[in-house]
Each structure stands twice: as structure tokens, then as C-alpha cells.
Amino acid sequence: MPDNPTTDADRRASLVRLLRAAYPHPKFPDGPYERTADEILSQSQATLWHQLALTNGLDALDARAGGSFADLDDEAALALLKEIEDAEFFVFIRGVAVVTLYNDHETWELLGYEGPSFDKGGYLHRGFDDLDWLPSPRIEEYDGPEQLVEVAPDDMPAATAGDQR
Amino acid sequence: MSENSLGQPIPHDEEAVVIVGSGAGGGTLAYELTAKGIPCVVLEAGPYLKPEDYENDEWAAFNQMAWLDNRTASGSFRVARDFPNLPAWIVKAVGGSTTHWSGATPRFRAYEFQTRTYYGEIEGANLLDWPITLDDLAPYYDRAEIAIGSTHRHGRPALPANNNYKVFANGAEKIGYRFYATGPYGTNAEPYDGRPASVQDGFNFQGDKSTAKWSTAVREIPRALETGKLDLRPESQAVQVTHDAQGRANAVLYLDKDGNLHRQAARIVCVAGNSIESPRLLLMSASALHPDGLANSSGQLGRNYMRHTTGSVYARFDRPVRMYRGETMAGIVADEARQDTSRGFAGGYYMETLSLGPAFLAAFVDPGSWGPGYTEVLDAYENTAGLWIVGEDMPQETNRVTLNTALKDQWGLPAPDVHFDDHPNDVAMREHGYSRADLMYEAVGAVGTHHTPPYPATHNLGTCRMSARPEDGVVDKWGQAHDVPGLFVSDGSVMTTGAAANPTLTIVALAIRQAERIADQLGKGEL
Numbered sequence: 176m177p178d179n180p181t182t183d184a185d186r187r188a189s190l191v192r193l194l195r196a197a198y199p200h201p202k203f204p205d206g207p208y209e210r211t212a213d214e215i216l217s218q219s220q221a222t223l224w225h226q227l228a229l230t231n232g233l234d235a236l237d238a239r240a241g242g243s244f245a246d247l248d249d250e251a252a253l254a255l256l257k258e259i260e261d262a263e264f265f266v267f268i269r270g271v272a273v274v275t276l277y278n279d280h281e282t283w284e285l286l287g288y289e290g291p292s293f294d295k296g297g298y299l300h301r302g303f304d305d306l307d308w309l310p311s312p313r314i315e316e317y318d319g320p321e322q323l324v325e326v327a328p329d330d331m332p333a334a335t336a337g338d339q340r
Numbered sequence: 341m342s343e344n345s346l347g348q349p350i351p352h353d354e355e356a357v358v359i360v361g362s363g364a365g366g367g368t369l370a371y372e373l374t375a376k377g378i379p380c381v382v383l384e385a386g387p388y389l390k391p392e393d394y395e396n397d398e399w400a401a402f403n404q405m406a407w408l409d410n411r412t413a414s415g416s417f418r419v420a421r422d423f424p425n426l427p428a429w430i431v432k433a434v435g436g437s438t439t440h441w442s443g444a445t446p447r448f449r450a451y452e453f454q455t456r457t458y459y460g461e462i463e464g465a466n467l468l469d470w471p472i473t474l475d476d477l478a479p480y481y482d483r484a485e486i487a488i489g490s491t492h493r494h495g496r497p498a499l500p501a502n503n504n505y506k507v508f509a510n511g512a513e514k515i516g517y518r519f520y521a522t523g524p525y526g527t528n529a530e531p532y533d534g535r536p537a538s539v540q541d542g543f544n545f546q547g548d549k550s551t552a553k554w555s556t557a558v559r560e561i562p563r564a565l566e567t568g569k570l571d572l573r574p575e576s577q578a579v580q581v582t583h584d585a586q587g588r589a590n591a592v593l594y595l596d597k598d599g600n601l602h603r604q605a606a607r608i609v610c611v612a613g614n615s616i617e618s619p620r621l622l623l624m625s626a627s628a629l630h631p632d633g634l635a636n637s638s639g640q641l642g643r644n645y646m647r648h649t650t651g652s653v654y655a656r657f658d659r660p661v662r663m664y665r666g667e668t669m670a671g672i673v674a675d676e677a678r679q680d681t682s683r684g685f686a687g688g689y690y691m692e693t694l695s696l697g698p699a700f701l702a703a704f705v706d707p708g709s710w711g712p713g714y715t716e717v718l719d720a721y722e723n724t725a726g727l728w729i730v731g732e733d734m735p736q737e738t739n740r741v742t743l744n745t746a747l748k749d750q751w752g753l754p755a756p757d758v759h760f761d762d763h764p765n766d767v768a769m770r771e772h773g774y775s776r777a778d779l780m781y782e783a784v785g786a787v788g789t790h791h792t793p794p795y796p797a798t799h800n801l802g803t804c805r806m807s808a809r810p811e812d813g814v815v816d817k818w819g820q821a822h823d824v825p826g827l828f829v830s831d832g833s834v835m836t837t838g839a840a841a842n843p844t845l846t847i848v849a850l851a852i853r854q855a856e857r858i859a860d861q862l863g864k865g866e867l
């Protein structure tokens with residue numbers, strides 16, 4: 176394939192735009208989307224088929240957008256993606272995106288996930304039970320007067336003693 | 341020699357007790373037998389990883405240990421569409437899936453051993469009473485709970501309430517549930533059995549670096565090695581069980597990590613590869629005497645595959661929850677675990693706290709989904725509480741593990757295909773569970789809930805079912821094949837029906853009971 180740096184950079188830009196439209200997180204900066212785009216581009220290199228599908232798919236998106244997909248506003252971009260939801264290149268993009276965008280440590284931070292904790296002594300002294308907007312519930316098993324009825328009276332097998340073979 | 345062997349070497353031509361798999365069933369059996377002085381060879385397909393090797397990162401841990409050899413999923417269940425090569429989440433390592441298990445350890449209820457009697461004839465369901473009762477198993481449940489160190493049992497204290505549990509239990513109380521608690525759960529609340537108390541590090545579906553969580557990799561296997569009677573062979577995959585001219589199991593053929601074939605002579609063979617690999621191994625062991633697969637005279641081998649009726653509910657609040665901090669599944673509601681067909685289905689289910697990190701939540705919350713509805717769920721991550729529904733599914737003859745001869749694994753052996761269709765009873769139960777979970781969370785102020793479909797199965801059961809009569813199942817009440825002397829099945833695949841309870845406690849109890857039987861019979865020269 177001819178190596179055309181301008182086109183590749185454009186493609187990366189439209190991929191980032193596409194990812195933002197497909198996985199809109201207003202709080203997210205470009206970093207997680209860019210790293211995801213790079214991962215998609217790199218994985219697409221593994222098979223010629225994905226490489227072709229991705230290139231053609233992104234070009235087709237531009238064409239359908241009447242020039243540049245990257246210039247569409249959020250609503251129009253989303254609507255266009257809905258139309259091509261089952262296109263192979265978009266399925267490929269989503270397959271890589273869900274395991275990359277949300278496996279990104281900056282994403283974790285943005286979503287409020289603190290990740291591994293063993294080296295820090297776990298969450299035992301770091302808020303595992305700091306929720307304070309509900310009362311502290313019982314942790315022991317119930318030992319009050321109510322009984323759990325394992326089998327409802329209507330579901331007891333009929334007294335079939337005489338009927339047994 | 342590329343063979344990997346730990347412990348006391350046992351010669352290949354010595355007829356030993358050969359155990360395939362080192363998880364809940366195999367690991368327990370190995371410990372119980374070696375502790376009685378009986379030499380055992382354990383063949384384990386996966387490596388021997390230690391707590392310091394465990395990854396506290398969802399994908400890294402999964403890729404480190406999950407069984408990722410070729411497999412296919414077929415049938416109408418959604419997993420077949422979303423994860424066509426991942427019907428199940430099973431671990432390939434010493435310790436098996438107990439390295440990734442969470443720890444919920446309820447017992448079966450009495451009626452769940454007699455579902456044919458209690459549920460009657462249900463169209464499409466191959467219900468059958470177990471050949472044993474709760475009373476038969478009760479003493480072994482005690483021993484299993486003591487081995488695992490289940491909280492709330494035998495003097496073991498309860499784990500404290502973590503954030504996810506606070507939401508869960510308050511919601512349960514508000515809608516009138518009573519039978520909730522932080523256990524029984526197989527992780528130490530205080531130091532026990534030489535292992536420390538939980539530090540609430542939030543990694544349960546991965547190996548537990550602290551070892552507060554029970555697994556056969558941190559308890560049974562090291563102890564079996566200490567007896568000097570165990571020859572543990574990691575990275576050794578059994579590919580065939582053979583029998584002699586009289587039809588007695590007499591050896592296991594297996595591959596070492598470089599693909600060299602070896603033969604280990606056996607006095608008895610105990611298969612504990614979990615409910616996909618156990619029937620696959622027996623199907624691959626077809627012989628002139630057993631043309632449809634070893635121990636398949638009944639035609640039931642590989643059938644009645646069960647995966648529990650499951651589903652998850654993630655609820656969003658307008659305040660932080662941080663469900664990922666602390667023990668993942670230390671929260672159980674048992675109020676729906678009962679037989680009451682006025683709810684519109686037979687059998688019962690539990691609800692248990694559940695949390696995934698963003699990486700797994702993104703992959704599993706609604707596979708294939710994207711767009712603003714999807715990102716809304718993830719944006720609420722910090723304010724989200726989660727639970728899992730786990731209930732009895734109907735055994736169906738057509739839900740089954742077969743050999744997919746069109747697809748091979750890395751050794752050139754036919755991959756297993758897992759075919760599964762939901763039974764209408766399963767669907768009705770799942771819908772009921774979703775609606776009860778919604779009520780629970782709405783009662784404590786949820787602003788929205790999301791219903792997540794079943795994940796690749798962590799509970800895999802029933803493919804070598806136990807039966808009183810040889811024509812109804814694969815093994816007898818001790819787990820010995822009806823039609824192959826010297827062949828035992830020692831894992832969750834022996835379950836006649838699956839009950840609502842998470843299966844591991846029962847698998848361990850059955851293995852302890854089986855070990856006692858095997859030791860007794862070997863001692864009397866009857867095996």
C-alpha cells in the first residue's frame with residue numbers, strides 16, 4: 176500500500192472522532208481515545224483483511240459525511256454510526272475499543288476506579304466501608320422469629336406413599 | 341526430559357491413583373487421599389502459579405490463567421453470539437477455578453436433591469432425583485466448610501460490611517427480605533488455618549495475593565505435597581483414559597508442555613477437569629468397548645450441561661458507592677432460594693453482591709453495545725452498586741458438550757462445543773430476579789438500573805451426572821462410572837441437578853466423601 180503520511184494522520188484523526196462519537200464521555204480528554212485509536216490501527220495491521228476493511232470503512236464514512244466525518248457534530252456522527260452499526264470495520268473497532276479504552280489507567284482514574292490495592296494494604300484502611308449515606312446493616316445471618324419456608328405448602332409433593340412403585 | 345514434576349516422583353509404570361485436574365474437586369481429592377497415605381499422581385494442564393505471580397488487573401489475570409484453548413459455544417444463549425469462543429470462564433492452573441473463585445458457599449437445600457419428586461415433570465427438563473440426600477452429605481458439608489473456612493460457620497466470624505453490601509443489605513431489608521448476611525463466604529475475616537485475614541483488596545475474581553481466600557492452590561495442594569505422597573505434574577494435559585481387556589480403567593495418556601505423549605499407569609483414575617473438559621476427555625477416550633465415549637453406555641455423557649440461571653443488575657445512585665473496594669461477593673440474600681411455583685417457575689435463586697472493574701464491566705455489561713446509553717452506565721461507575729442472580733437451571737438433554745471435529749486445539753485434538761438453550765423456566769426465574777433486584781435498589785434510591793445478561797459460565801455442571809440407575813446417568817452415588825470399574829469423576833460434572841447454591845462447597849464435600857470411599861475400598865482390596 177502506498178505510504179501516505181497525511182492520509183494516515185487524517186485517518187487517525189477520524190478514528191479518534193469516531194471513538195468519541197461511539198463512546199461519548201464528556202469528561203474524557205483526548206488521551207484515552209488516542210491510545211485506543213493507535214491500538215486499533217496497530218491491531219488492524221495483523222491481518223490484511225482488517226487493514227483493508229478499516230481503511231475502506233473510514234473512507235466510506237467520510238464519503239457518507241459529505242467530505243469529512245471528523246467535521247460532523249455529535250448528533251450527526253452518532254446517527255451515521257447507527258446506520259453502519261453492523262459494518263465489519265465498525266464491529267472490529269468496537270471489539271478492540273471496549274477492551275482498550277476501559278483498560279486504560281487514565282480512564283480508570285476518570286471513572287473513579289482506584290485499581291490494585293494489595294501493595295497499599297488493600298482497601299481495609301482506605302475506605303472499603305466508607306459509604307455513609309445508609310445505615311450500617313446487619314452482617315450476621317438472621318436469627319429472628321421468621322422462618323424461611325423452603326418448600327411452599329402448595330409445592331409439597333402429593334402424599335404418594337401408596338402410589339410408589 | 342521436558343516433564344514438569346513436583347513432590348514425590350511416582351514411576352510411570354506404577355499403578356497409582358491418577359487424578360486429572362487440581363481444582364475444587366481434584367485438589368481436594370488429592371489432599372484427602374495423600375493425607376491417608378495413598379500415593380497420587382495429579383495431572384494438571386496449567387502451570388503452578390504462586391500468590392506472588394497473581395495479577396491484580398482484570399485482563400492480565402484473565403489472560404494469565406483462564407482456559408483459552410479453542411472452544412466453541414452454540415445454541416440460542418446470548419454467550420454464543422457475544423463470546424463464540426468463550427462459553428465458560430474456567431481456570432487452567434494448579435488450583436483450577438478456585439484460584440479465581442469468589443467464595444460464596446451456601447449449602448444445597450434438602451429438596452434440591454430431589455427435584456423430580458418436588459418439581460414433578462417439567463416439559464423439556466431432564467429432572468432426576470440425586471441418589472443421595474442432604475443427610476448423606478451433611479457431615480461432609482461440615483468438613484468442607486471447615487476446610488474452606490467459610491464465614492458464619494463453625495465459629496468463623498462474619499466479614500464486615502463493605503460499601504456494595506451496605507447498599508445491597510439495606511435494599512433487601514427495605515423490601516422485606518430477612519435472610520441476608522455477608523456470607524457464608526470462603527475468605528478469612530480473621531486469621532485462620534495458617535492464612536491471614538482479608539485486607540479487602542477487591543481482587544477476588546483474580547488470584548488472591550494475600551491468601552486470605554481459600555483455594556486448593558494455597559491449601560490442599562501444598563499440604564498434599566507435604567505428605568510426601570503426591571507427584572504433581574503441572575503443564576500436563578490428559579488426552580485419553582484407557583482400560584484393559586476386562587474394561588477396567590488402567591492408565592492415562594497425557595501430553596507434557598512440549599507436546600510429548602506419556603503414559604501413567606493407574607490403579608484408579610479420577611477425572612476432575614470441570615464440566616467441559618471432563619466429558620471431553622471421556623468422549624476422546626472412546627474405545628471398541630465404549631464406542632460412544634468412555635462411560636457413556638447411558639448416552640448421558642456430556643448431556644444435561646448446566647450453567648446456573650444468572651444475570652446481574654447494576655444500579656446507579658446519586659452518591660458514591662465504590663463497589664470495587666472490598667470482598668467482591670461477601671453479601672448473600674437467600675430469601676428467594678426456595679421452591680414456590682406461585683412465582684411462576686420451579687426452583688430458587690440467590691442474590692449476591694458483585695463488582696467488576698471498568699475493564700470487565702465495559703466488556704460484559706451489555707456485550708456489543710455502544711453509544712450514549714452504554715457510556716452512561718460506565719460514567720456512573722463510582723456511584724454504582726452491583727449484584728448477581730444465581731439460581732437453579734433446568735437440566736436439558738440437548739444442552740451438551742460434544743467434540744467439535746471441525747475445530748482443533750493447539751495439540752490437534754477436537755475442541756469441545758458447548759451447546760446451550762435457556763429453558764423457559766430459566767428465563768422466568770431470571771426475569772423475576774431482575775425485578776426483585778430493581779425493587780431492592782429502588783428502595784434505597786437508585787436513579788437507574790441496568791440488567792446485564794449472563795457472563796461466560798463460571799459454574800459448569802452436570803455433564804457426568806450421578807444416578808441411581810445406570811441407564812439414567814454416568815456415575816453412581818460415589819462418583820464411580822456405572823460401566824467402567826476404576827473410573828471416577830470427582831468434580832461438578834457429577835451433579836444430577838444444579839440447585840441454586842454456588843457449587844464449590846458441594847464439589848468439595850462430594851470429593852471428601854469420595855476420598856473416604858476410595859480409601860476404604862482400596863484398603864479392603866475392593867478396587
Ligand SMILES: Cc1cc2nc3c(=O)[nH]c(=O)nc-3n(C[C@H](O)[C@H](O)[C@H](O)COP(=O)(O)OP(=O)(O)OC[C@H]3O[C@@H](n4cnc5c(N)ncnc54)[C@H](O)[C@@H]3O)c2cc1C
Pocket residue numbers: 360361362363364365366383384385386429430431432433434435436437438440441442443444445545576577578579612613614615617618621669798799800830831832833842843844845847
Ligand atoms: C470468577 C469466578 C468466580 C467464582 N465464584 C464462585 C463462588 O463464589 N462460589 C462458588 O461456589 N463457586 C464459584 N466459582 C466456581 C468454582 O470456581 C468452580 O465451581 C470450581 O472451581 C469447580 O471445580 P472443579 O474441580 O469442577 O473444576 P476446576 O476448579 O475448574 O478445576 C479443573 C482443573 O482441571 C484442569 N484440567 C482440565 N482438563 C484437564 C486435562 N485434560 N488434563 C489435566 N488437567 C485438566 C484445569 O486446568 C483445572 O485446573 C467461581 C468461578 C469463577 C471463574
